[in-house]
Amino acid sequence: MSSEIEYTNLSGISGPLIFVDGVKDVGYGDIVEIRDATGVLRIGQTLEVDEQKAVVQIFEGTSGLSVQGTRVTFVGKALEIPVDREMLGRVFDGLGRPIDGAPQIITDRMMNVNGLPINPWSREYPRDFIQTGISAIDGMNTLIRGQKLPIFSGSGLPHNRIAAQIARQARILTAEEEFTVIFAAMGVKFDVARFFIDSLEESGVLTHSAIFLSLADSPSIERLVTPRSALTLAEYLAFEEGMHVLVILTDMTNYCEALRELSSSRGEIPSRKGYPGYLYSDLASVYERAGRLKEGKGSITQMPILTMPSDDISHPVPDLTGYITEGQIVLERELFNKGIYPPIAGLPSLSRLMKDGIGEGRTRKDHGQVAAQLFASYAKVKRIRALAAIVGEEELSDLDKIYLKFGTAFEETFLCQAYDENRSIEQTLEIGWKMLSLLPRDELYRIAREDIQRYYIPEKENE
Amino acid sequence: MDEALTGKVIAVNGPIVKAVGLTGIKMFDIAEVGADRLIGEVIRLAGEITIIQVYEDNTGLKPGDEVISYGRPLSVLLGPGLIANIYDGIQRPLVGISEVCGSYIKKGIKLSPLDVNKKWDFQPLVKAGDEIREGTIIGEIQESPLVIHRVLVPLGISGRLVNIVNAGAYTIEENIFAIDTTAGLYNGKLATYWPVRKPRPNKNRKKPFVPLITGQRIIDTFFPIARGGTAAIPGGFGTGKTMTQHALAKWCNADIIVYIGCGERGNEMTDVLTDFPKLIDERNGRPLIERTVMIANTSNMPVPAREVSIYTGVTIAEYYRDMGYSVAVMADSTSRWAEALRELSSRLGDMPAEEGFPPYLGTRLAEFYERAGLVETLSGRDGDITIIGAVSPPGGDFSEPVTQHTSRFVRCFWALDKILADARHYPSISWIDSYTEYLTDIEDWWKNLDDKWLITRNDVMNILLEDHRLEQVVKLVGSDALPPSEQYILFCAEIIKNAFLQQNSFDPQDKFCAPEKQLKLLNSLLTLYKKGLELVHNGVSVKNIATQDVVSEIVRLKSEVPNKELTEIDAYMKRLEQTLATLKTSL
Numbered sequence A: 001m002s003s004e005i006e007y008t009n010l011s012g013i014s015g016p017l018i019f020v021d022g023v024k025d026v027g028y029g030d031i032v033e034i035r036d037a038t039g040v041l042r043i044g045q046t047l048e049v050d051e052q053k054a055v056v057q058i059f060e061g062t063s064g065l066s067v068q069g070t071r072v073t074f075v076g077k078a079l080e081i082p083v084d085r086e087m088l089g090r091v092f093d094g095l096g097r098p099i100d101g102a103p104q105i106i107t108d109r110m111m112n113v114n115g116l117p118i119n120p121w122s123r124e125y126p127r128d129f130i131q132t133g134i135s136a137i138d139g140m141n142t143l144i145r146g147q148k149l150p151i152f153s154g155s156g157l158p159h160n161r162i163a164a165q166i167a168r169q170a171r172i173l174t175a176e177e178e179f180t181v182i183f184a185a186m187g188v189k190f191d192v193a194r195f196f197i198d199s200l201e202e203s204g205v206l207t208h209s210a211i212f213l214s215l216a217d218s219p220s221i222e223r224l225v226t227p228r229s230a231l232t233l234a235e236y237l238a239f240e241e242g243m244h245v246l247v248i249l250t251d252m253t254n255y256c257e258a259l260r261e262l263s264s265s266r267g268e269i270p271s272r273k274g275y276p277g278y279l280y281s282d283l284a285s286v287y288e289r290a291g292r293l294k295e296g297k298g299s300i301t302q303m304p305i306l307t308m309p310s311d312d313i314s315h316p317v318p319d320l321t322g323y324i325t326e327g328q329i330v331l332e333r334e335l336f337n338k339g340i341y342p343p344i345a346g347l348p349s350l351s352r353l354m355k356d357g358i359g360e361g362r363t364r365k366d367h368g369q370v371a372a373q374l375f376a377s378y379a380k381v382k383r384i385r386a387l388a389a390i391v392g393e394e395e396l397s398d399l400d401k402i403y404l405k406f407g408t409a410f411e412e413t414f415l416c417q418a419y420d421e422n423r424s425i426e427q428t429l430e431i432g433w434k435m436l437s438l439l440p441r442d443e444l445y446r447i448a449r450e451d452i453q454r455y456y457i458p459e460k461e462n463e
Numbered sequence B: 001m002d003e004a005l006t007g008k009v010i011a012v013n014g015p016i017v018k019a020v021g022l023t024g025i026k027m028f029d030i031a032e033v034g035a036d037r038l039i040g041e042v043i044r045l046a047g048e049i050t051i052i053q054v055y056e057d058n059t060g061l062k063p064g065d066e067v068i069s070y071g072r073p074l075s076v077l078l079g080p081g082l083i084a085n086i087y088d089g090i091q092r093p094l095v096g097i098s099e100v101c102g103s104y105i106k107k108g109i110k111l112s113p114l115d116v117n118k119k120w121d122f123q124p125l126v127k128a129g130d131e132i133r134e135g136t137i138i139g140e141i142q143e144s145p146l147v148i149h150r151v152l153v154p155l156g157i158s159g160r161l162v163n164i165v166n167a168g169a170y171t172i173e174e175n176i177f178a179i180d181t182t183a184g185l186y187n188g189k190l191a192t193y194w195p196v197r198k199p200r201p202n203k204n205r206k207k208p209f210v211p212l213i214t215g216q217r218i219i220d221t222f223f224p225i226a227r228g229g230t231a232a233i234p235g236g237f238g239t240g241k242t243m244t245q246h247a248l249a250k251w252c253n254a255d256i257i258v259y260i261g262c263g264e265r266g267n268e269m270t271d272v273l274t275d276f277p278k279l280i281d282e283r284n285g286r287p288l289i290e291r292t293v294m295i296a297n298t299s300n301m302p303v304p305a306r307e308v309s310i311y312t313g314v315t316i317a318e319y320y321r322d323m324g325y326s327v328a329v330m331a332d333s334t335s336r337w338a339e340a341l342r343e344l345s346s347r348l349g350d351m352p353a354e355e356g357f358p359p360y361l362g363t364r365l366a367e368f369y370e371r372a373g374l375v376e377t378l379s380g381r382d383g384d385i386t387i388i389g390a391v392s393p394p395g396g397d398f399s400e401p402v403t404q405h406t407s408r409f410v411r412c413f414w415a416l417d418k419i420l421a422d423a424r425h426y427p428s429i430s431w432i433d434s435y436t437e438y439l440t441d442i443e444d445w446w447k448n449l450d451d452k453w454l455i456t457r458n459d460v461m462n463i464l465l466e467d468h469r470l471e472q473v474v475k476l477v478g479s480d481a482l483p484p485s486e487q488y489i490l491f492c493a494e495i496i497k498n499a500f501l502q503q504n505s506f507d508p509q510d511k512f513c514a515p516e517k518q519l520k521l522l523n524s525l526l527t528l529y530k531k532g533l534e535l536v537h538n539g540v541s542v543k544n545i546a547t548q549d550v551v552s553e554i555v556r557l558k559s560e561v562p563n564k565e566l567t568e569i570d571a572y573m574k575r576l577e578q579t580l581a582t583l584k585t586s587l
């Protein structure tokens, strides 16, 4: 297919884009090799092509390129990376090239980084409960194997610690199966990557993890490929090798900014906050690469991390992410400032796949109702706190005061736990009942009477 | 007509391809592009240049590649076998695709939407010699245990029936009947094509008057929709659009459901696919899948096909409507459709209007919702289509263009509220921001159950509205500052929210609430309110009423009393009245 003609006449450079005139036999989406005057190779992809010119995006960026002396070859096929079990324990750049000094990956298996859409008919609905050992997640926002559940964070909040704790503690109650972590860093600082690598090492999973780094000092456009490279390897390991893969992508906000940069250098009409109108579809092409298949044993569980600019959940990045993922874990600055770890916000957090992964035979029969009741009661706490701020706590009714007590206990005992504290689901539910038993029985209208009978702790026994 | 036109590609920009040389090609014709013969549609003609929107991944396509067109418009194949099937946006069968290429969707696959080998038991209803008009039902097929497929004479075909096969088993490719038309002999089969963007005609439109019963209390009682009506469900992420659509697709009393997953999650379609074959429709004891057609063009599938998906869905709906059925269409989410439109229009270089959407966004939305309605079909039977579209406003802000335009064209607006959703008050349909224009249209239907239905409904609604007003005051001064009668309103409103408005889709008992049960619950609540208020006026404390066991029991009726044992609510009502009466005498 490849035309192997070398073009030397760039007609322009703009942001990460170059324009090449007089091209022949170039396809949309073709991969392009670009050599600058010193012979250094970069990789690009054709975004637009007509009979005269091609528009090419360059993943390593255009810095240092000039219109003269740049040589361009269109090599034809789509961007591919090697995939192999041997890639576990290794570190790569965003394009899947080793950067750990160890040898190249030798395999015939190359896969297109863009993947292909999974046929909805071929999916298996995810149902297996993953115990993370974190009460706020297991009890109220259960993670399911094959789910895409992002962490919405803010600058300075401990999202990395939470993700690392999950990577370390996550396990399936029913079976022992091969579990791996793939970590992709986009535009974050080296110390963030270092933190993950160290914590994977400490928990002994580094040797069967793969790491893709496109750090803050790499060209921003490389960030657009990084999660795709990571997910391509994940798909291979999950659906061909039958492994259960947890993919951590951080920070998706940097990814989106790179996309915005590319879009604006193409002169596209922006949608909200300068992001392109296709941000939703683009993000979906990353996030939808999670799940389980009817054929094949493995699974891809995605945990993207993003920082919300000015903690604003309606910003396009968290907003469009929330519209695609199956829930979200939201971190709250107010809890963080109170010293509560993990500061997982009680109300805006949600796991949509929870419903089918919990209950009798999976976790415990009362799990769903306990979670619903905790949410409802905590929502009431928030209302009463707002009221108390105005009328003063003394003016509250007795019942309202009981709710405030419940609220504090919920945050300090249920939500709050140590970085190395690994609670079983039974422990989590037990703490949940302790909290609920601070409220009068009649307030627990979300819970079946028989379960109240069974689990409610009478006042004198509930210290 | 079968004369192929050929041309060549001159430019590729994403899924938008420019070609030359296709002289005589028409708007909306299918064009097959490149060596893989990717399916595309002519969406614009500009002098020499034909602009084609390609429905599959077209990486690798280059200037010079061939384009072929047979002059046929992009169409939907209508016939037996649609039920229980699942298609992509341009009606390619997803089951068939998985058989050809496994778990991933590859490009260039061409498969018939309907099984061409399957033999259907056909029962003729007319005989040779009859004068036949377009839209006439000429025979029947048991398509699924729940659906009798009525075979229609294609539109535009009328004349004397020359022959028709005997009862027996036939495939969709066999000739079934022949009609002597003015244009010559027409050979009819069990399946026909219909252009996807063109509404199917009917005799005349009628005013809807029967409610679509959904079993969801806040909808049926407070914001009902009529069969043949239109509704929008706008809401930010995670507020319950999909859950509501699923609940309606499961429990509403339409004959046929067309579920369109338009630019949403793959797993949500898998959920439908795994759930519906297992869920049993209580009215007939059959699995819900036997009345359901699914279109899935998920967010990661090609964007242009997403734009077509809603037309594919609604055309299938019209086809069943024309058989005389009541069809409900769920489109989740129309915002993703609008975004597809925006993306394509921006690649075409159209001048954008609000937020980058093309100026024709409003018109397109109006055309879509216009395909709903109760009609007299060409066969003389009544049929109807109800369209329920989810809207996903950026940032949950309803002032954005898609929500705004949609609200102009729908008559029912179920506004989802983020605060309710965060508090896990489901369905989080706001009783303040929602509205319906069908109340008076369908009042008569409810009157058959209870003369005073509308009055009761309005009385309870007024408690909620009064509560909303008082909440603003409470926010400033606290509830203790209110007089007891107003405190009692707050108390009752709280009970109404818990005992009536909230409905958990996962609760085996409460997921569907029969209209009769809705009525009885409503009456119990109103009794509590009216009789209790009297007591409060006479000096009984709100707390005294609130702490009665029978009063706190009311929130459990919805999940503890089965739809078929409503006398339990009558018994409850007696106990409630007695307790309140005792409180009165103790004064």
Ligand SMILES: Nc1ncnc2c1ncn2[C@@H]1O[C@H](COP(=O)(O)OP(=O)(O)OP(=O)(O)O)[C@@H](O)[C@H]1O
Residues within 6 Å of the ligand: A322, A323, A324, A350, A351, A352, A353, A355, B235, B236, B237, B238, B239, B240, B241, B242, B243, B244, B264, B392, B426, B427, B428, B503, B504, B505, B506
């Ligand atoms: N009626 C209900 N009963 C119980 N739970 C509900 C109900 N409605 C919504 N939920 C809960 O809310 C979650 C989100 O609902 P849903 O998926 O319908 O949101 P959505 O509005 O479609 O969001 P998106 O726009 O992101 O697709 C569900 O997973 C479920 O946990």
Ligand SMILES: [Mg+2]
Residues within 6 Å of the ligand: B241, B242, B243, B264, B332
């Ligand atoms: Mg949804």
